[in-house]
Amino acid sequence: MEMEVYQQLLANGIRPSAQRLAIMNYLLTHRTHPTVDEVYQGLCNEIKTLSRTTVYNTLRMFAEKKLAQMITINEHHVCYDGCTNPHKHFYCNRCGHVFDIFDETSEKHSVSQNIDGHHIIETQIYYRGVCKYCLSKELLECGN
Known part of the structure; x- marks a missing residue:
């Protein structure tokens, strides 16, 4: 490598x-x-x-x-x-980790395009919330 x-x-x-x-x-x-x-x-x-x-x-x-x-x-x-492959990110507000999200819409957002007269050369999308790992911990804590 x-x-x-x-x-x-x-x-x-x-x-x-x-x-x-x-x-x-x-x-x-x-x-x-x-x-x-x-x-x-x-x-x-x-x-x-x-x-x-x-x-x-x-x-x-x-x-x-x-x-x-x-x-x-x-x-x-x-x-x-x-x-650098097209993908989105998810930021967990609870644990602070950033996760990759690869889905079919990521490819569309990576293409150079014009929107409302603006030439877009790069798109970064990230979501915020609570990750599945923190949610599963929460469920375990509630169950005990």
């Missing part, structure tokens, strides 16, 4: 460095929609010269180059997704 990531960075005009490769690999292998701090914490023991600023700048660059999605939940919670 390392060589694929290397080629992917090159193809998108990004000079592959050890830090950039590690950050991209982290995104692709940790499907948890990590924050900048989570990526940093996951890699800082492995790469001693890594800084939070480098992680922040690299993730922003990946998002600008469409190698990752930046998901802004609110002004205090921004996370990243290495999966």
Whole structure:
């Protein structure tokens, strides 16, 4: 996978460095929609010269180059997704996890289109609510 990531960075005009490769690999292998701090914490023991600023700048660059999605939940919670295939997200208000939702309407929303005279090049849709895991815990607690 390392060589694929290397080629992917090159193809998108990004000079592959050890830090950039590690950050991209982290995104692709940790499907948890990590924050900048989570990526940093996951890699800082492995790469001693890594800084939070480098992680922040690299993730922003990946998002600008469409190698990752930046998901802004609110002004205090921004996370990243290495999966760039069309999909939606679900944010659980209770546990704070972000889940991928792949459905047939995701593909329609990913297509470049014109709406009311505006040229749309990117669409991000996410839902908020209580995830099925928190709901099942709630049901278990009520049953006892």
